[in-house]
Amino acid sequence: MSWPSRTTVTVIVIATSLAIGMTPANAENEPAGRQQAYAAAAAEFGVPESVLLGVSYLESRWDTNAGTPSTSAGYGPMHLTDVVAANAGGTHHDHGTEDPRGDDARPALHPRPGEPDLSAPNLRTAAEAAELTGIDRRTLREDPVQNIRGGAALLADHQRDLGIRSSDPADWYGAVARYSGATDTATAAAFADEVFATMAQGVARVTDDGQAVRLAARPNLEPDTAQLDRLGLRQTNRHETECPRSLGCEWIPAPYEEFGDDYGNHDLANRPESQEIDYIIIHDTEASWETTLDLVQDPTYVSWQYSLRSADGHVAQHVKAKDVAWQAGNWYVNSKSIGLEHEGFAANPTWYTEAMYRSSAKLVRYLADKHDVPLDRAHVLGHDNVSGTIPSTVRGMHWDPGPYWDWAHYFDLLGAPFRGTGTPASGLVTIRPDYARHKPAFTGCETAGEPCAPHGSGSVILHTEPRADAPLLTDIGLHPDGSPGTMHISDHSSRMETGQRYAIADREGDWTAVWYLGQKGWFHNPKRQPTAVWSMGMVATPKRGEASIPVYGRAYPEASAYPSHVPVQAVTPLQYSLPAGQKYAVGLVTGSEYYWAVTFDATNHTVVRGKTRYVQIQFGHRAMYVNAADVDLRPSVLPL
Template sequence: MRRSAALAAVLATASFAVGGVDAAAEPQGRQAVYAAAAAEFGVPESVLLAVSYLESRWNTNSGTPSTAAGYGPMHLTDVVEANAGGSHHDEGTEDPRGDTARPALRPRPGAPDLSSPALRTVELASELTGVDSARLRSDVAQNIRGGAALLAHHQRALGVHGTDAGDWYGAVARYSGAGDTATAAAFADEVFATVAAGADRVTDDGQRVRLVPQAVTPDTAQLRRLGLRETERGEAECPRGLGCEWLPAPYEEFGEGDYGNHDKANRPHTQKIDYIVIHDTETTWQTTLDLVSDPTYVSWQYTLRSADGHVAQHVKAKDVAWQAGNWYINSKSIGLEHEGFAAQGTWYTEAMYRSSAKLVRYLAAKHHIPLDRAHIIGHDNVPGTIPSTVRGMHWDPGPYWDWAHYFELLGAPFRGVGTPRAGLVTIRPDFDTNRPAFTGCDAAGQPCPSRGSTSVILHTEPRPDAPLLTDIGLRPDGSPGTMHISDHSSRVETGQRYALAERRGDWTAIWYLGQKGWFHNPSRAPTAVWSFGLVATPKRGLASIPVYGRAYPEAAAYPEHVPVQAVTPLQYTLAAGQRYAVGLVTGSEYYWAVTYDTTNHTVVRGKTKYVQIQFGHRIAFVNAADVDLRPSALP
């Protein structure tokens, strides 16, 4: 393929290896790279920029693949390269059902299906450009060229020769990789909305890129010429404008009282839905669908595809899916699984973030769920049910899920209120520049690639070389936490709120798992913003109080046909003088649903009230009778 003069000029003066391109190495800037690639392949620059924005927000992600095996700003997929190692996010022995009234489930998925052409777009880009796959993955300029070549290829296949941006609607829809009309249209609509609105940001490797807003009238009629299947929404509970289909999980009985893979219910009439739980799948889209349609496996309400944001619903919101590892949370939540299967994957596509945010906004409005991190939680924020289950709980979506950007898309950005006297902090580091030195992404003890994260690390003293905090649930021997990617013993996440414990210079301490956790929080580059709300503290005269992983009723609340569920404290305690941010105050509930026959399913409600607190990395519950609730403002 002939290179344009513009591209040749850029290549002559720049080095584009992913993982730290600076302005000095790229004197004409990333903007010029997009312009040159657009000119070479005859793609409108605005279209190329907008497609790249919807894939990666123009980031390089230090050369690491996305969780869906996509590389570089154009998300060229290479599923073989990205899965050179084994999966790591799904470590743990968690029982997804998390109901101690039933035998534990220990499902394990088989090998993922990696055959889809959508997972190997780097190969077609290599054919079109003459550049080998390795360079297309690692060289930013060539990656952008590869994306432009793919768009031009799709345009030629349509037989469209227009030069106006709106003439490229069909090619953009094809680039998404979607197999159905609604999802392809949703992706293309987001791209052209970005063209109309414009965008301007500094990438994760320090390059300013701008898409100037421009009027555009996309030729949406081209969608019919792509030969895609019509989207069968069926019974799916989704907002308009989202590519969504109904692929039900089976509710089947298979002998000796055993059944799967979820429980029938009638929420919110029987129980209020308080939470939406964010997961990643740890396997490919097709394998995920195969698993959720297996009655002997487990379940969740929705799955979202990475490349194009397509949504499949499997379990109705009224029913209880086996997804979060804690039966109380399961019975009060809706679970969203986001496709993530690349063993080396560390980032999520913008297309999936946007689809997920649309879905969560819809569900939150429908079920009156507040848009905050006490109610929109990661699987990694779900507490263990009893002491023995704490250590095995899962930790997805992990420290590279961009909570700040996600909540901006939800229309609920994390903003500060007041001064330190407000008494709470909301964790809010700059994602691109906040780069904790994690290990173990590819092999135990080996440094992970340097890239942006939502995690902030806590220390026992206000200095960077001080030991990390101790989580006795994860480390019963009392040893301090580590920087291993799955070890959140001493780690807080963006959007979480904690009670202020102390300040010294540029360091701030919060209450965390019964300890003071210090993090660097200079006023010139803060990693948290001040917040105001309620805090819980032990009542006067109590030296310490127990902490729970579920809000179960007292024994007297159970009818005769429902066995009493133990109210078992976790291995932690909350000591006098400590304060923890309150997420919600709730009654006590247990959903008895251990049979396929739903006639004896029962919601048990007690008189006990609980307070949900942000206790460590995960949420927890304390008995409302044990605590005083006070405004967080300091005297």
């Protein structure tokens, strides 16, 4: 078999398109089903069908995402990249009023906006596919059939560059690794390994536009991994990384430097000896990969422990787990957590690649095992689940990774799926809508007040009464005027998220009520298509005789616990209260701590521990705390 030239390929592709009734700008004559589109493209370009399906699954899970771009400017089932204005500068840390450090013992830190760097070749693969196929970039972005053909053309071109002539899928390891767009060996290998693992195991699903696609299992597949050495990629700088060996993880350190009267961009510590790590925080970057790396290496900016790239799942570590990154906007949570930033944009109905989900899940499993962090939604939090520290900071807290992060799929990959553990009498529900079919009517993704494009979501909306046209609940932290919540994409006043647990307050037909921010909130939960599963656990309720109790955003010690050289930090209630008779799911019971670290010289940093104990509860969309002395802890089971 001889390989045709690139020019010949272009002519053949156009001729083939016309022969089967498809013009480059017309998808109406799509073959019968998406499965056939993969088979036709594989045959046309000489790519094994299993390889084409495997790569596409890792990039998009075969979804089209209605033609919207991914966080790394990728389009369609094959994630062809065409860099667009959506990749704006800055990150979510640049917006709103949140101080990422979250410690009112220090001046608020307001990071500078970053400038986007959109020059990377892996952001422009649609142009290369256009050259190979003769199909214009817009069609490659918007037409699923042409998108698949463009991806097949790229894979064939990578294989041709390697000089390998074979129809055996095992001989396509190098082309698959090249398709990832990775520039280092470990990341390219991690991507290719996941593709071939998927091919070995097999997978089947229905896509976001209703197409059934199946990749048959090939359990004895043994790829030629030695091809990786022929790609000319740089060796990954693992250096001091704390990552599983199976990940393409490199060390790109955040600077610990002094400037003027301040320093940045994190604090030295000695965790877990000094403080236990209780949380892993999931963020998105609101920026391109290059911009993200530029900012985390700026000593005047903020920091996080890890960044994950959308296109291939590449991981960069910036801050050691023992040290405290400035990432969550709550100093107590910062001092007790590890932060992961995922290249993404929460404000748009965009998507996250399977490659990134899998890398993130591997990393979180590794970190959770190493630091004894339970794999549940009380310990693996979104940035949007982190509470403000005091009343004045609540409204400015961030809301990433947003309602389009697929928590159910993520926890499936973590090996900790959300399953029901009881009956309606068990007293709790775990939020678990069908992500692909559940499409809340959000607004403001692009223009305030305008509907967002329909998109799968793990968010479930709460109403004041058991009917869809009833008002939403009120979050006085986000709406101090007492107005109800809205469906604006960033307004989670009346919104629960997949994996979160809430105490059942009532039931009526297809509607279930839970306790939420001191109110009774109703959500649609029909038997045939439930949005939650029954669960059991512990709940917190005010002690007998208490009309209501305060709720806190951090678990700080009592004043008497502070040594003379550490200023006492106020134990300030938030603007919420927990009324008598209500119950809230317990996430953990913990002691009180404050990490005093306000000087560049870390020798006098001090962990203050008090006698006060706190209970973390799922009080609203965010996790909050109550004083253990104010509540009774009981099994969630409802009385008969």
